[in-house]
Amino acid sequence: MHKRKAVCPGSFDPVTNGHLDIIGRAASLFDEVTVAVLINKKKSSLFSVDERIEMLQKETAPMGNVVVDSFHGLLVDFCIERKISAIVKGLRAVSDFDYELQMAQMNHGLTGVETLFVSTNPLYSYLSSSLVKEVATYGGDVAGLIPDAVLARLKEKLDEQ
Numbered sequence: 001m002h003k004r005k006a007v008c009p010g011s012f013d014p015v016t017n018g019h020l021d022i023i024g025r026a027a028s029l030f031d032e033v034t035v036a037v038l039i040n041k042k043k044s045s046l047f048s049v050d051e052r053i054e055m056l057q058k059e060t061a062p063m064g065n066v067v068v069d070s071f072h073g074l075l076v077d078f079c080i081e082r083k084i085s086a087i088v089k090g091l092r093a094v095s096d097f098d099y100e101l102q103m104a105q106m107n108h109g110l111t112g113v114e115t116l117f118v119s120t121n122p123l124y125s126y127l128s129s130s131l132v133k134e135v136a137t138y139g140g141d142v143a144g145l146i147p148d149a150v151l152a153r154l155k156e157k158l159d160e161q
Contacts, residue, residue, distance in 0.1 A: 003031040006086040006116070011038050013045045014150050016132055018124030020059055022090035025118055026061045034084060035060060035119050037071040044084045046133055046157055059147050076111040087115040092125050 008023050012035070017157045037052050047055070053068050054126050060066040071078040075087065087107065097117070104115035121128075127145055136142045136154055143151055 004029075005032045005034070005084040005088075006030040007034045007075070007079055007082075007084045008088050009036040009071070010037060011040065011043070011045065011129065012056060013047050013050070013129050014132065014146055014154055015056050015059060016124070016146050017144070018090065018092075018120055018127040018131055019129075020147070021121050021124060022088065022118055023060060023066060025062060026088040027065050029087070030088075031070045033063075033066045033088070034082065035068045035077060036065060036075065037068065037070040039070050041114050043071075047153070048159075051153070055147075055150050055153065058149060074087060074110075076107045076113050078114045080111055083155070085113060087113060089115060089117055089126050090120045091117050092120045092127075 006026050006029070008019075008026055010019065012019060021083050023033060025034055025146075035056050037049055037056065039049050049070050049136065055090075056068045060068065062090070079085070087104070091097055091100060098117070100117065104117075107115060107131060132142050132145055132154075136158060146154065
């Protein structure tokens, strides 16, 4: 039988509760969801790719049908190699939609891979990894925005700097 497979791509630096909400919702709709961590050598990250993968594996383990991997280059090439037919993206605001629509149209035009947009839970509509890092860097409380284990790692990482 053909497995319905989707990918949830992102940098996940660090993974937030908003990310986990989208991944969990995708996991309820597909037989297998791959969380694909973007390797972007041009962008400096707080956590290494391996650290992000490890945190994601821990946080998604209870879902049962989620695998975590990394990719560089074109996401659609990653999808074709793994026979993944859909990309699931969370949308927080209209500004996200403008960019994501162009990407979805390009990806479909290149390979036929579909993109599904999931509206973000209103609890997380303002949430981004960048914002979490910025607030935490200046001593703000980000508990409740990221998983507890990720919060501990974030505090540890910021203390090292």
